[in-house]
Amino acid sequence: MNPTNEFELLGRDRQELTDLAQKVGQPGYRGQQLFEGLYRQRVASPDQISNLPQEFRKTLEEQGFRIGLPRIEKKFISRDSTIRYLIAFADGQSVETVWMPEGDEGERGDGSEAGVQSGWDRATICLSSQVGCAVDCQFCMTALLGVKRNLSAGEMVGQIVAVLNDREVSPPRDRVNLVFMGMGEPFLNYDNFIKAVRLLVEGVGIPESRMTVSTAGIVPRIADFGREPVRPKLAVSLNASNDEIRTRLMPINKKWNLEKLMTAAREFPLRPRERLTFEYVLLDEVNDSQPHAREVVDLLRGIRSKVNLIALNPGPGIDFRTPAEQRVLEFQKVLVGAGIPTFIRRPRGRDIYAACGQLKRTTELVQFSA
Ligand code: SF4
Secondary structure, three states, X not given: OOOOOOOEOOOOOHHHHHHHHHHOOOOOHHHHHHHHHHHXXXXXXXXXXXXXXXXXXXXXXXXXOEOOOOEEEEEEEOOOOOEEEXXXXXXXXXXXXXXXXOOOOOOOOOOXXXXXXXXXXXXXXXXXXXXXXXXXXXXXOHHHHOXXXXXXXXXXXXXXXXXXXXXXXOOOOOOEXXXXXXXXXXXXXXXXXXXXXXXXXXXXXXXXXXXXXXXXXXXXXXXXXXXXXXXXXXXXXXXXXXXXXXXXXXXXXXXXOHHHHHHHHHHOOOOXXXXXXXXXXXXXXXXXXXXXXXXXXXXXXXXXXXXXXXXXXXXXXXXXXXXXXXXXXXXXXXXHHOOOOEEEOOOXXXXXXXXXXXXXXXXXXXXXXX
């Protein structure tokens, strides 16, 4: 579905770069140097990889190879310092990637806040896995776009490289968390997603323990994901306490209902101290009452889990209301009372349409800097 460009280097792994070096008559270790240049130094052109011989750089250029770094088309800066990037690829398609200094509290309780250093603290980058999304969750603005195409592994890594370069931040020295929670359903673009994870871990230097992927509930892929030797933490976008409401909010529930989803969740092989995260968007008088909270407690029984509550981030074309703070707190109280660590995610960048469920490539904003 995505146009894989045979001349783009970003997205190739160590072996593929070694093969490329050898194909043009260079020793295999030059592939490793290319790998370092692409992912650790994050260069914009092969010419900037100074430890490659001039002759190799020239060959790459003559044969039309390029890094394939996506372009930051626009940058919207929120009052709370969140930045929403509109990032464009070679074919003109674009996605959104969000930089959240200090995170949004979604990482609380999962161990990733351990070891925070003073000074520059931590940031979370939310990246996209598809252009648009086919899953059609009724509270999400991305759904209004439909799905245009999958992103390649290089395009997913490219979002991170572009944002890190813009912010002048370098993992692992600087503490960066990644969440695959932007546009798209990562488990419907599974192979590219997994390849991107490996490149981000081995190349860019972001540990898998600081990454989380969220799925709307693509059940067969949850089992596959549990078998991956290198994998982020898993978050399930739950959003309802029974099938009737979930099918209304997330049509995918017709294919994989709560029983199938919760069975997959229960069977998911958690690592020591790891918790399965459940994301729950609260919609006023739809899924946010105390009886709903008690149903959630029943669903999660026996799963080492934590819950992130998100009061709906409103937007044009979305027919639900944001619940009052009191309702959110009461919902949280029921879960906490049942022993489930439950956090309220701070809305980040709502004023620039950067918050959860708001990513729709909105460009008509007053406050932005290009
Ligand atoms: S919430 Fe996620 S899975 Fe659902 S439509 Fe939006 S982007 Fe797709």
